[in-house]
Amino acid sequence: MVKTTKIYYNVCGDYMRRRNRIKKQWIVLIFLAVVIGLGIIYNTVNDKRSLTKIEGLIKDTGLFVNKIVYSPIKLVKKKIVENREKQEMYDKYQELKNKSNNYDLLEAKKEELEFQLKEMQKILNLNNTLNKESYLNATVINRNVGIWYDTITIDKGSKNGIKVDMPVIVNEGLIGKITKVSNFNSAVKLLTSDEITDKISVKIKNNNDYILGLLVNYDLSNKVFIVEGIDQNTDIKEGSVVTTTGLGDYFPSGIIVGKVKQVRTDNFDLAKIVEVKSDVDFNKINYVTVLKREVIEE
Amino acid sequence: MIGFIISISLLLESILSNLIPIGTYFTPLFSIVSLVIIYPYFINDDIRYIKYCGITGLIYDVIFTNTLFFNMIIFIIIGLIIKLINITLSNNFINVMIITAINIIVYLIISYFILWIIGYKTFNYDYLFSTISKTLILNIIYSVVMYIVTDKISKKHKILKID
Numbered sequence: 001m002v003k004t005t006k007i008y009y010n011v012c013g014d015y016m017r018r019r020n021r022i023k024k025q026w027i028v029l030i031f032l033a034v035v036i037g038l039g040i041i042y043n044t045v046n047d048k049r050s051l052t053k054i055e056g057l058i059k060d061t062g063l064f065v066n067k068i069v070y071s072p073i074k075l076v077k078k079k080i081v082e083n084r085e086k087q088e089m090y091d092k093y094q095e096l097k098n099k100s101n102n103y104d105l106l107e108a109k110k111e112e113l114e115f116q117l118k119e120m121q122k123i124l125n126l127n128n129t130l131n132k133e134s135y136l137n138a139t140v141i142n143r144n145v146g147i148w149y150d151t152i153t154i155d156k157g158s159k160n161g162i163k164v165d166m167p168v169i170v171n172e173g174l175i176g177k178i179t180k181v182s183n184f185n186s187a188v189k190l191l192t193s194d195e196i197t198d199k200i201s202v203k204i205k206n207n208n209d210y211i212l213g214l215l216v217n218y219d220l221s222n223k224v225f226i227v228e229g230i231d232q233n234t235d236i237k238e239g240s241v242v243t244t245t246g247l248g249d250y251f252p253s254g255i256i257v258g259k260v261k262q263v264r265t266d267n268f269d270l271a272k273i274v275e276v277k278s279d280v281d282f283n284k285i286n287y288v289t290v291l292k293r294e295v296i297e298e
Numbered sequence: 299m300i301g302f303i304i305s306i307s308l309l310l311e312s313i314l315s316n317l318i319p320i321g322t323y324f325t326p327l328f329s330i331v332s333l334v335i336i337y338p339y340f341i342n343d344d345i346r347y348i349k350y351c352g353i354t355g356l357i358y359d360v361i362f363t364n365t366l367f368f369n370m371i372i373f374i375i376i377g378l379i380i381k382l383i384n385i386t387l388s389n390n391f392i393n394v395m396i397i398t399a400i401n402i403i404v405y406l407i408i409s410y411f412i413l414w415i416i417g418y419k420t421f422n423y424d425y426l427f428s429t430i431s432k433t434l435i436l437n438i439i440y441s442v443v444m445y446i447v448t449d450k451i452s453k454k455h456k457i458l459k460i461d
Contacts, residue, residue, distance in 0.1 A: 041412060059361050059364075142362060148418075151363075
């Protein structure tokens with residue numbers, strides 16, 4: 001009887017041990033699967049990854065169908081907006097009519113300034129600056145599909161000369177850069193994105209001088225850009241204009257980013273942190289301009 | 299019927315994303331809703347349903363988000379959750395609303411957490427919560443409309459579905 005009970009317990013023990021081993025193996029397998037899965041997702045979500053030909057083809061076809069379906073709705077929307085704008089334009093026309101007397105004076109001044117700029121460029125031998133851009137207007141065809149990505153899709157692609165990392169602007173200022181390009185569409189990563197891999201060099205106008213800083217991220221709760229790397233002893237006025245410096249690989253000089261909203265010191269009282277408010281409504285972007293940057297050669 | 303629901307939902311999601319500004323209380327996520335609506339048409343064929351979820355996710359990945367496999371994996375998880383919930387809940391418009399709400403919350407939380415783990419997003423509880431609240435209203439309305447429309451079509455054409 002005792003012997004039988006012993007055998008029974010041994011069998012039970014073996015069974016339990018085997019079961020625990022299998023359980024552990026499953027846990028290890030699941031853990032490995034999760035790690036591998038996250039690795040794959042990391043690689044595919046990464047902006048540096050370029051689209052494969054098949055992906056590009058599927059994307060172009062899908063967005064082409066989407067564009068066809070959307071076109072009648074777009075037409076109606078356009079007519080409504082046009083009518084509203086017509087009224088606004090008439091009001092502005094009346095206002096501008098009064099200002100038109102000063103136009104000749106301003107035109108002469110502009111010509112003089114352009115002449116001066118050319119002369120100065122010659123003197124400084126700035127023939128390879130990044131100031132000449134060719135502009136390409138594009139329509140936004142997708143916006144908040146995939147909420148977390150802060151990306152918009154535009155209807156121009158590599159066939160229109162668009163390349164990865166080209167800056168994208170709207171009338172109110174800089175909005176982002178091209179991250180993915182297929183033949184007829186491109187994805188634009190917005191500056192409001194969390195993914196901070198490329199800090200943007202910016203300059204803040206301060207009287208007749210410029211203060212350099214780095215745009216590091218976007219504060220979602222206050223809806224402002226954060227500019228760091230500014231000396232504690234520098235005075236910056238609220239409302240000063242912030243533009244790009246042209247330093248770095250992507251953004252040319254002189255593109256407006258926004259205006260200074262608030263200046264505060266960092267936690268260690270060593271440097272100033274500037275909050276910059278952009279005039280761009282990142283929730284309502286319908287048309288954009290891509291700067292197809294070219295280097296001026298003599 | 300299934301293909302029709304998925305394509306209409308994907309197209310509408312894309313179109314509405316252009317018409318409705320981001321940050322309002324009407325953010326579309328119709329592709330997730332379509333997974334809820336199509337489930338009753340897979341009678342005793344769960345594997346085929348999961349395959350459809352994966353394909354929808356892959357299409358969503360390639361066309362709209364420039365990613366690969368990310369939404370496909372999440373859509374499959376969503377498909378499994380829909381399958382589990384449907385074991386206990388019957389198919390009527392109130393339950394469709396509940397299932398839609400649960401799945402949208404799950405989708406947003408999973409996708410946000412994955413993007414946070416791989417370092418793509420910084421974690422912000424308020425942002426996550428506000429996004430969830432902004433996404434629910436329109437999608438619940440869409441789920442009810444879609445349920446009523448597809449229910450009438452299936453009754454008219456005598457298409458079998460789970461009730």
